Amino acid sequence: MATHRLTFPTSEEEIRSLRAGDEVTVDGHIIGIRDRTQIRIFDQGVEPPIDLAGALLLHTAPNVRKVGPGRYEKLCIGTTTSARMVRFTEPLGERYGVRAICGKGGLPDEAIEPMRRLGMVYFAIVGGAAALETTQIEEIEEVAWEDLMPECLWKFRVKDFGPLTVGIDSHGTSLYHDVQEAARERLEGIIARL
Amino acid sequence: MAMVETDLQGVVEDAAAHLYVWALKDIPQDLRDALAEALTRETSVPGRRVLETIVRNVAVADEEKNLVCQDTGIAVYTCRVGEGFPLHPAGIYEALKTGTARATLEHPLRSNAVHTITRENTGPNIGHRLPIVHWEFIADWDGLDVKCVPKGSGSENMSFLKMCVPADGVKGIKQFVLESIVGAGGKPCPPGIVGVGIGGSADYAMYLAKEAIARPIGTRNFDPIVARLEDELYQLLNETGIGPMGLGGDVTVLQCHIEHADTHMTLNPVAVNYQCWAARRASVHVSADGTVDFDREA
Numbered sequence A: 001m002a003t004h005r006l007t008f009p010t011s012e013e014e015i016r017s018l019r020a021g022d023e024v025t026v027d028g029h030i031i032g033i034r035d036r037t038q039i040r041i042f043d044q045g046v047e048p049p050i051d052l053a054g055a056l057l058l059h060t061a062p063n064v065r066k067v068g069p070g071r072y073e074k075l076c077i078g079t080t081t082s083a084r085m086v087r088f089t090e091p092l093g094e095r096y097g098v099r100a101i102c103g104k105g106g107l108p109d110e111a112i113e114p115m116r117r118l119g120m121v122y123f124a125i126v127g128g129a130a131a132l133e134t135t136q137i138e139e140i141e142e143v144a145w146e147d148l149m150p151e152c153l154w155k156f157r158v159k160d161f162g163p164l165t166v167g168i169d170s171h172g173t174s175l176y177h178d179v180q181e182a183a184r185e186r187l188e189g190i191i192a193r194l
Numbered sequence B: 001m002a003m004v005e006t007d008l009q010g011v012v013e014d015a016a017a018h019l020y021v022w023a024l025k026d027i028p029q030d031l032r033d034a035l036a037e038a039l040t041r042e043t044s045v046p047g048r049r050v051l052e053t054i055v056r057n058v059a060v061a062d063e064e065k066n067l068v069c070q071d072t073g074i075a076v077y078t079c080r081v082g083e084g085f086p087l088h089p090a091g092i093y094e095a096l097k098t099g100t101a102r103a104t105l106e107h108p109l110r111s112n113a114v115h116t117i118t119r120e121n122t123g124p125n126i127g128h129r130l131p132i133v134h135w136e137f138i139a140d141w142d143g144l145d146v147k148c149v150p151k152g153s154g155s156e157n158m159s160f161l162k163m164c165v166p167a168d169g170v171k172g173i174k175q176f177v178l179e180s181i182v183g184a185g186g187k188p189c190p191p192g193i194v195g196v197g198i199g200g201s202a203d204y205a206m207y208l209a210k211e212a213i214a215r216p217i218g219t220r221n222f223d224p225i226v227a228r229l230e231d232e233l234y235q236l237l238n239e240t241g242i243g244p245m246g247l248g249g250d251v252t253v254l255q256c257h258i259e260h261a262d263t264h265m266t267l268n269p270v271a272v273n274y275q276c277w278a279a280r281r282a283s284v285h286v287s288a289d290g291t292v293d294f295d296r297e298a
């Protein structure tokens, strides 16, 4: 299991070099997004005003303080459960060139095939470790769709963001799938012994 | 008499406001110990990475005086009210509600409360029947204990109830708990505390499961039969290999706690309530004279 340092936005080539289980630390820019943000893009057909090409998306609804028109200061920024948003994986890659999605708890198996085909990965963050995550976000640079607060489209500048684990890679491997399969097998054995 | 009541209401309100924020920032020592101990047991690479990050995160929260986790949850309180406590429970409820709102506005904390149908925000972590308060009444005592357990949605969403039949026996109970936790995978931010409620009725079983997650880690049920089941399920759950954040590993749960109640001869309900690694809880003891004593470990 290798260790990588990546700056986002990034290229397909970099993404293809990652394998499930690898550790990744991120610098550069990441985009905060959540349920309502993606419902607006895909179900209501509104084009996102921030470029998503090569981007790393973070499933989040940050705690922030308003400090001026369109300006926000971070208070506590953490990550939410990703599984609810799995249906947006394919269009995010296909239409907008998104390269990575970061969240907690993993994406169901239906994300494996589009990630393989389009050259995308899923990064597992440590859910709930928001105190640490907040220190790794240097600044909130841009906010769009403030009417969806806190489920706006956020642009964060980050440094040493991580450690993240490649949960699903672009070669068809998902740790979540493998762990579930192994656990179900063990479970059968355990239940037989009860 | 009226004067005393007004004062006590203010005391309980102040205590609740402090309790909610404190619980979110400073996790109990038994939880810190359990997380450190988990790290010594974990052998998988991603699992160790997760546990190391959790321990680091708790230290950063201490240093920065920030929240341990961003999800300020739903505020749940358990009150033990002595029969001689001079403030009526109706007044205690008002004080807890106002205290929760004040904490949310003054800190400020993210407000999670929404109308369950319209999904519109209903206020600073308060609303119709929010916060949630459970009551116990104690004879021959004039004090009040309040325990605050902010409950995150990631783990609360992983709650499961099954009305087993008596013929399913204890085996059916064990199987349901194991299947629930494997099915939950990484979603409830493991490793955490698995609360199991057995017996009573459907609603009471879930209440008992919730009571179980709020116990100090590793405490055991007073009934030795149930305590043995806690030990066994704790072992078996960790054999599943789900691991920290569901990435695979030796530590799937920090503990398994069970609360039980006697039940009807044709009932065998079992409820599972998951508490994530950020198992926040904090307590306060209020005396009849208004003296306040905060206790993180209760």
Ligand code: SF4
Residues within 6 Å of the ligand: A079, A080, A127, A128, A129, B069, B070, B071, B073, B151, B152, B153, B154, B155, B187, B188, B189, B276, B277, B278
């Ligand atoms: S499940 Fe717990 S640790 Fe995870 S994000 Fe929710 S409250 Fe935080």
